[in-house]
Amino acid sequence: MDDHNGRIDAEFAGLPLRNLADAALDAAKSGGASHADFRIERIRGQQVSLGDGKLQSLSDADDSGLAVRVIVDGTWGFASAVDLTPEAARDAAREAVEVAKVAAAMNTERIDLAPEPAHGDVTWVSAYEIDPFAVSPKEKADLLSAWSTGLLAHPVVSHVDASLLQVKECKFYTDGATTATQQRVRLHPEITAIAVTDSGFDDMRTLAPPVGRGWEYLTGTAWDFPAELSQLPELLAEKLKAPSIEAGRYDLVIDPSNLWLTIHESIGHATELDRALGYEAAYAGTSFATIDKLNKLQYGSPVMHITGDRTAEHGLSTVGYDDEGVAGQSWDLISGGVLVGYQLDRRMALLQGFGRSNGCAFADSPGHMPLQRMANVSLRPADGGPDTAGLLAGVEDGIYILGDKSWSIDMQRYNFQFTGQRFFRIRNGKLAGQVKDVAYQATTTDFWNSMEAVGGPQTYVLGGAFNCGKGQPGQVAPVSHGAPAALFRQVRILNTAEEGQ
Amino acid sequence: MTAQEPATPQETVERALSFAKPGGECVVIADESSTANLRWAGNTLTTNGVASTRSLTVIAVDRRADGTAGVGVVSRSGLRPDQVEDVVREAEKAAAQSSPAEDAEALVSAGASDVMDEWGEAPGKTEIGVFRDFATDLGETLRAAEGAGRKLYGFAEHGVTSTFLGTSAGVRRRYDQPAGRLELNAKSGDLSRSAWAGAATRDFTDVDVAALDASLTERLSWQERRVELPAGRYETILPPTATSDLMIYLYWSAGARDAHEGRTVFARPGGGTRVGERLSQLPVSLFSDPDYPGLQCAPFTIAHASGRDSSVFDNGLASPRASWITDGALTALYSSRYSAGLAGLPVAPEIDNLIMSGGPDATASLESMIASTSRGLLLTCLWYIREVDPQTLLLTGLTRDGVYLVENGEVTGAVNNFRFNESPVGLLSRLAEVGAAEQTLPREWGDYFTRAAMPPVRVDGFNMSSVSQAS
Numbered sequence: 001m002d003d004h005n006g007r008i009d010a011e012f013a014g015l016p017l018r019n020l021a022d023a024a025l026d027a028a029k030s031g032g033a034s035h036a037d038f039r040i041e042r043i044r045g046q047q048v049s050l051g052d053g054k055l056q057s058l059s060d061a062d063d064s065g066l067a068v069r070v071i072v073d074g075t076w077g078f079a080s081a082v083d084l085t086p087e088a089a090r091d092a093a094r095e096a097v098e099v100a101k102v103a104a105a106m107n108t109e110r111i112d113l114a115p116e117p118a119h120g121d122v123t124w125v126s127a128y129e130i131d132p133f134a135v136s137p138k139e140k141a142d143l144l145s146a147w148s149t150g151l152l153a154h155p156v157v158s159h160v161d162a163s164l165l166q167v168k169e170c171k172f173y174t175d176g177a178t179t180a181t182q183q184r185v186r187l188h189p190e191i192t193a194i195a196v197t198d199s200g201f202d203d204m205r206t207l208a209p210p211v212g213r214g215w216e217y218l219t220g221t222a223w224d225f226p227a228e229l230s231q232l233p234e235l236l237a238e239k240l241k242a243p244s245i246e247a248g249r250y251d252l253v254i255d256p257s258n259l260w261l262t263i264h265e266s267i268g269h270a271t272e273l274d275r276a277l278g279y280e281a282a283y284a285g286t287s288f289a290t291i292d293k294l295n296k297l298q299y300g301s302p303v304m305h306i307t308g309d310r311t312a313e314h315g316l317s318t319v320g321y322d323d324e325g326v327a328g329q330s331w332d333l334i335s336g337g338v339l340v341g342y343q344l345d346r347r348m349a350l351l352q353g354f355g356r357s358n359g360c361a362f363a364d365s366p367g368h369m370p371l372q373r374m375a376n377v378s379l380r381p382a383d384g385g386p387d388t389a390g391l392l393a394g395v396e397d398g399i400y401i402l403g404d405k406s407w408s409i410d411m412q413r414y415n416f417q418f419t420g421q422r423f424f425r426i427r428n429g430k431l432a433g434q435v436k437d438v439a440y441q442a443t444t445t446d447f448w449n450s451m452e453a454v455g456g457p458q459t460y461v462l463g464g465a466f467n468c469g470k471g472q473p474g475q476v477a478p479v480s481h482g483a484p485a486a487l488f489r490q491v492r493i494l495n496t497a498e499e500g501q
Numbered sequence: 502m503t504a505q506e507p508a509t510p511q512e513t514v515e516r517a518l519s520f521a522k523p524g525g526e527c528v529v530i531a532d533e534s535s536t537a538n539l540r541w542a543g544n545t546l547t548t549n550g551v552a553s554t555r556s557l558t559v560i561a562v563d564r565r566a567d568g569t570a571g572v573g574v575v576s577r578s579g580l581r582p583d584q585v586e587d588v589v590r591e592a593e594k595a596a597a598q599s600s601p602a603e604d605a606e607a608l609v610s611a612g613a614s615d616v617m618d619e620w621g622e623a624p625g626k627t628e629i630g631v632f633r634d635f636a637t638d639l640g641e642t643l644r645a646a647e648g649a650g651r652k653l654y655g656f657a658e659h660g661v662t663s664t665f666l667g668t669s670a671g672v673r674r675r676y677d678q679p680a681g682r683l684e685l686n687a688k689s690g691d692l693s694r695s696a697w698a699g700a701a702t703r704d705f706t707d708v709d710v711a712a713l714d715a716s717l718t719e720r721l722s723w724q725e726r727r728v729e730l731p732a733g734r735y736e737t738i739l740p741p742t743a744t745s746d747l748m749i750y751l752y753w754s755a756g757a758r759d760a761h762e763g764r765t766v767f768a769r770p771g772g773g774t775r776v777g778e779r780l781s782q783l784p785v786s787l788f789s790d791p792d793y794p795g796l797q798c799a800p801f802t803i804a805h806a807s808g809r810d811s812s813v814f815d816n817g818l819a820s821p822r823a824s825w826i827t828d829g830a831l832t833a834l835y836s837s838r839y840s841a842g843l844a845g846l847p848v849a850p851e852i853d854n855l856i857m858s859g860g861p862d863a864t865a866s867l868e869s870m871i872a873s874t875s876r877g878l879l880l881t882c883l884w885y886i887r888e889v890d891p892q893t894l895l896l897t898g899l900t901r902d903g904v905y906l907v908e909n910g911e912v913t914g915a916v917n918n919f920r921f922n923e924s925p926v927g928l929l930s931r932l933a934e935v936g937a938a939e940q941t942l943p944r945e946w947g948d949y950f951t952r953a954a955m956p957p958v959r960v961d962g963f964n965m966s967s968v969s970q971a972s
Contacts, residue, residue: 049808055603056809058572060575061576076549079550079552082555102629105636105640106539106545107545137598137599138598138600142600194762201763203764279542282654282685282697286692367550369548369550406888407887408887408898410970411884414969414971417889472538472684473948499966
């Protein structure tokens with residue numbers, strides 16, 4: 001047993017994983033399946049939320065079960081079950097075969113999978129120090145309460161919302177050639193200070209991103225929460241008094257705490273091959289970046305280099321092996337501003353001649369069939385590039401944007417609109433106080449082609465979300481996006497107060 | 502029953518309650534659900550599946566001498582009978598260690614109707630066979646579309662969730678919630694034209710996929726003439742699905758606690774809420790009713806965890822019809838017993854359906870509203886709706902799958918898509934006409950909220966903020 005094996009949750013590791021897999025795979029093959037894969041998952045989540053420092057909700061839930069996916073005569077079949085017994089595994093395999101037979105009436109495109117090397121029996125555990133489920137809920141609530149109370153002491157703060165989501169995901173996968181036992185841990189803390197005045201209200205939230213780390217994230221590793229919280233009330237007070245922005249076109253310096261979401265929506269989803277091929281056409285939508293534009297589309301300016309990866313340490317989409325047994329990889333999606341790659345699963349990789357999948361299959365629960373889901377899609381910083389002050393210095397009249405808030409993009413990923421947590425005017429290369437009521441709106445390729453400069457590695461931060469939605473039935477996936485600060489020229493800014501009149 | 506065999510949900514509830522420490526208070530919720538789905542794209546099946554889940558939630562209450570109470574909430578799936586006691590102990594331990602719960606109240610006591618006759622019946626269940634006739638019809642429709650040079654995309658899902666609620670105060674209630682939906686998206690062969698229709702159903706016996714496809718074929722024919730229009734404010738007809746997506750967001754934003762704290766569009770500047778204030782000059786009503794025909798949902802509170810306006814202490818509390826907006830005036834905000842107390846408003850539990858009515862004179866159909874339009878836009882549905890400014894409840898989003906120009910009572914062509922910035926609250930004050938409500942599938946929120954009956958509405962000056970190139 002290596003170190004990884006030692007860290008897999010003992011309760012999960014103690015399940016008869018291989019016996020159940022044998023029962024399911026044997027039944028699938030007996031039923032006529034040309035391919036069968038099998039998962040057992042236990043996803044444990046705990047949510048703590050406080051209102052004004054008082055405990056509002058504390059709940060602990062899990063989602064566990066097994067899943068069988070088969071190909072019978074070129075058609076998918078999928079079934080899952082909640083009981084972790086050989087009988088349930090066998091029945092699920094038989095049901096998956098039956099589903100494939102019912103579904104065959106509607107299938108006109110044979111399912112085949114790109115080959116993947118056999119990786120044998122492997123174990124992988126994400127990078128974290130302290131299992132959050134080993135920390136008492138009271139300790140968590142007390143910490144959030146102390147932070148809330150500190151904020152409420154400031155006269156501008158009327159209310160404080162505080163929450164902490166924690167997930168431990170244990171997953172066993174086998175297709176006979178690769179058997180992977182994996183465990184991931186992730187945390188998402190959020191603290192929001194709210195000011196209510198006689199004329200209205202406003203709020204400001206922490207910029208701390210969700211991360212693939214353990215409890216150590218809240219106690220000093222990788223983020224200085226006390227320092228950020230100490231600044232929040234004054235920033236909120238300034239925002240309340242800030243002038244409303246005049247709509248128009250402005251140069252923007254965008255902090256990674258905001259830019260990650262723009263990357264997610266306008267690049268991450270647009271370079272998913274299932275969207276480009278139309279599989280999401282009725283729901284999440286398609287992509288303007290269709291496959292005929294591969295190696296041709298000038299997506300952005302020459303300083304734009306985008307990678308997809310499932311390997312970044314502490315990344316929310318990082319895995320050892322995906323839900324089709326494909327090893328985690330890193331690859332280029334956009335190079336020098338040109339579209340050069342997509343996110344793939346095994347079926348699409350073969351169908352479109354990519355040879356091998358780059359490992360983006362993921363199912364969010366044992367009850368769902370894997371889909372192509374997003375890798376960590378990140379904007380590369382410039383080696384030796386400027387810090388944020390250096391980027392600001394290049395702006396005569398503009399806006400500096402931090403933190404994500406509202407987001408929306410169309411079903412082909414052209415037209416988007418984003419707001420943020422904090423907006424500062426830039427005048428003659430320097431910050432000149434906050435403004436409010438700001439939204440930026442653009443067409444994806446116009447926006448990324450207006451990117452004049454990206455910051456250096458010292459500005460790089462891995463942002464992200466727990467809840468990227470896609471697919472029917474709906475699935476959520478955690479994903480990170482790294483970005484440096486970046487400079488954009490002449491982007492359309494709306495005044496949201498005027499938009500609402 | 503052995504320790505390894507699953508128990509019935511009723512047995513699990515009684516077993517969990519029996520393990521509660523003597524004199525302790527406990528709420529137990531056993532959920533059993535099953536789902537089946539089919540998905541297709543480009544006239545062929547893409548994914549499918551069946552799934553079943555079983556979970557147990559134990560909510561333990563630790564009453565303390567100082568009058569406060571700690572709460573422990575533990576949910577586990579796929580338990581064997583011999584594991585139930587562990588969950589109860591885990592919840593009790595969490596309750597004992599917990600900080601005081603702000604929403605602590607007495608548990609809801611059992612009334613005469615709270616031990617139901619149907620308590621002992623087996624949980625509901627669905628299976629892939631629910632689609633057997635539908636799948637055949639769909640296969641024929643897909644082949645016909647392929648032959649006609651159209652591409653069909655879509656999704657069909659059916660599920661049943663049976664919830665069994667038992668408490669140490671004697672409540673025993675169950676609810677079986679079936680839910681189904683069909684979404685069909687038709688595109689021209691070159692993908693330049695796109696139309697969508699959806700239907701909510703409880704059992705798929707009332708779904709006619711061929712008829713739905715025929716209606717989309719007509720919509721695609723409307724799109725053969727293209728008209729490019731700039732951003733701006735337009736007289737706009739929203740069909741029921743678009744109305745539902747905006748009104749559902751309004752409903753979600755109508756919690757009593759945040760309004761009381763001055764943090765939503767329904768807060769009155771300077772203190773208090775806007776309950777009683779007129780929002781529309783038309784006699785529109787927005788209400789929720791667990792008994793509404795075709796939209797039936799649980800008539801009592803089922804809370805697996807507490808929230809801003811929900812409380813685990815309210816489990817089993819009756820949730821009768823509630824009118825949020827009555828004849829154009831805001832009349833209620835949803836609440837738990839705790840948040841209602843904070844806000845000084847009557848208790849009004851959130852209910853899982855939403856109906857909008859324009860009053861007895863609102864009888865116009867979408868077709869008659871088109872016929873009475875001299876110049877305006879007709880939308881198909883809205884997409885990617887997100888909140889921009891909570892102070893006004895300004896929302897942004899996109900039009901999708903067909904925006905039509907109506908001139909002199911007729912559809913004269915298809916218009917480009919737009920990004921809109923609009924508030925459903927502000928929109929109520931600019932309603933020019935409200936048609937007859939009908940059951941509809943919310944396009945944007947259908948993953949979470951499928952039970953809605955809404956009218957088509959005509960809005961003056963709908964704010965199309967920019968043009969979207971998406972087709």
